[in-house]
Amino acid sequence: MNPAEIQAIKNRFGIIGTSPGLNHAINVAVQVAATDLTVLITGESGSGKESFSKIIHSLSSRKHGPFIAINCGAIPEGTIDSELFGHEKGAFTGALDSRKGYFETTNTGTIFLDEVGEMPLGTQARLLRVLENGEYIRVGSSKVLKTNVRVVAATNVNLLDAVNNGKFREDLYYRLNTVPIYVPPLRDREEDILLLFRKFTNDFSERYRTKPVRLDSEARALLMQYAFPGNIRQLKNIAEQITILETDKELPISRETLNNYLNPVQPAGRKALITLRSGEDPAGSSFSERELLYKVLFDMRRDMTELKKLVRNVLENEKYGGEILKDHQELFSSLNTAEPATHSHTPTLEPARLLSPVPSRTVDLDRYSDERSEIEDVMHVTAEEESLSLEDKEKEMIIKALRKNNNKRKYAASALGISERTLYRKIKQYDIEE
Numbered sequence: 001m002n003p004a005e006i007q008a009i010k011n012r013f014g015i016i017g018t019s020p021g022l023n024h025a026i027n028v029a030v031q032v033a034a035t036d037l038t039v040l041i042t043g044e045s046g047s048g049k050e051s052f053s054k055i056i057h058s059l060s061s062r063k064h065g066p067f068i069a070i071n072c073g074a075i076p077e078g079t080i081d082s083e084l085f086g087h088e089k090g091a092f093t094g095a096l097d098s099r100k101g102y103f104e105t106t107n108t109g110t111i112f113l114d115e116v117g118e119m120p121l122g123t124q125a126r127l128l129r130v131l132e133n134g135e136y137i138r139v140g141s142s143k144v145l146k147t148n149v150r151v152v153a154a155t156n157v158n159l160l161d162a163v164n165n166g167k168f169r170e171d172l173y174y175r176l177n178t179v180p181i182y183v184p185p186l187r188d189r190e191e192d193i194l195l196l197f198r199k200f201t202n203d204f205s206e207r208y209r210t211k212p213v214r215l216d217s218e219a220r221a222l223l224m225q226y227a228f229p230g231n232i233r234q235l236k237n238i239a240e241q242i243t244i245l246e247t248d249k250e251l252p253i254s255r256e257t258l259n260n261y262l263n264p265v266q267p268a269g270r271k272a273l274i275t276l277r278s279g280e281d282p283a284g285s286s287f288s289e290r291e292l293l294y295k296v297l298f299d300m301r302r303d304m305t306e307l308k309k310l311v312r313n314v315l316e317n318e319k320y321g322g323e324i325l326k327d328h329q330e331l332f333s334s335l336n337t338a339e340p341a342t343h344s345h346t347p348t349l350e351p352a353r354l355l356s357p358v359p360s361r362t363v364d365l366d367r368y369s370d371e372r373s374e375i376e377d378v379m380h381v382t383a384e385e386e387s388l389s390l391e392d393k394e395k396e397m398i399i400k401a402l403r404k405n406n407n408k409r410k411y412a413a414s415a416l417g418i419s420e421r422t423l424y425r426k427i428k429q430y431d432i433e434e
Contacts, residue, residue: 017192021184033059043183046233065109073118091140200239
């Protein structure tokens with residue numbers, strides 16, 4: 001197609017941009033529209049994949065037939081078969097009447113299956129049969145029905161990876177991917193960003209009856225450098241926010257003002273786990289995954305020290321706790337020189353609740369910025385500390401209590417400070433022989 005024909009298609013379907021990748025995708029869509037081939041449109045979320053399905057339908061011989069767009073990821077797994085292929089009366093609870101599915105109602109037309117990668121495997125098998133033979137069966141029926149529907153599918157995930165992970169049928173992938181169309185993300189269409197932004201701000205200024213927004217040179221450069229993970233949808237939202245919230249339209253929007261919309265301030269009270277230094281490259285950040293792991297382990301070490309103190313306090317106040325402390329002197333001796341707990345007081349725990357998980361705490365990386373040497377020590381924890389298990393200690397306490405009381409559960413439970421019913425459950429849980 002020549003540039004004039006491509007521009008005519010853009011004007012008709014409201015597509016803005018001049019990037020080569022966008023022009024190529026439009027060219028493929030126009031060429032395949034005259035056929036009945038199945039098309040798979042790939043691209044990131046918000047890149048405008050649905051517009052290409054409309055191009056294909058509107059320029060095809062089915063343009064006078066019905067067109068319907070279905071988001072496969074938005075339909076619950078239990079009802080998607082009924083939505084697509086219909087069901088018979090009484091096929092499942094709530095099926096009070098027979099119902100036609102989308103493949104029946106769009107006969108002779110086009111059905112656009114968006115987010116096809118989210119389709120359940122059972123539904124994928126049904127779809128494959130439609131693509132190969134034009135046949136399907138309603139839920140709760142044994143009668144084979146025919147349909148003449150063109151399928152255009154779209155996805156924002158890598159279907160080949162989904163095939164390798166067993167989440168998508170390989171035969172269906174190759175059946176859908178007869179003609180692939182790739183819609184480039186906005187970050188690869190740098191020359192289109194300002195065109196789209198100007199179009200959106202003009203539209204919103206007309207809608208809200210305000211003056212159009214203007215950007216200074218630095219703000220325009222910043223906008224073109226931004227990655228736009230949400231693609232066109234995100235750019236449109238930013239344009240609308242600026243149009244509404246920036247009341248002073250006399251001066252152009254500065255780089256600093258625009259940056260507030262590109263990188264919104266986090267709500268108060270919510271602390272980021274990782275904060276890059278000014279001008280630091282994320283790929284080379286000192287806060288690598290390995291260092292983050294060090295910091296998490298360091299915090300876990302503090303929690304383990306506190307937990308050991310709680311266990312010691314409980315054992316010192318129990319009838320048989322002294323014996324256990326003597327047997328495990330080495331384990332608890334480190335508490336004399338251990339770092340102080342972060343809590344100002346030590347709460348009392350019941351023995352039966354020793355297995356309750358320790359509440360998780362937010363990891364504040366700034367707090368440990370000068371403690372790298374201590375963090376490294378965590379990687380060399382002794383085997384004895386690693387093998388510490390509260391379940392083993394609780395089981396040992398129960399066994400000793402039973403032996404001391406000649407396997408009489410009532411007295412053993414009283415000595416442990418728990419109910420006889422709880423003791424019975426623990427005996428079953430740990431498979432303790434009486």
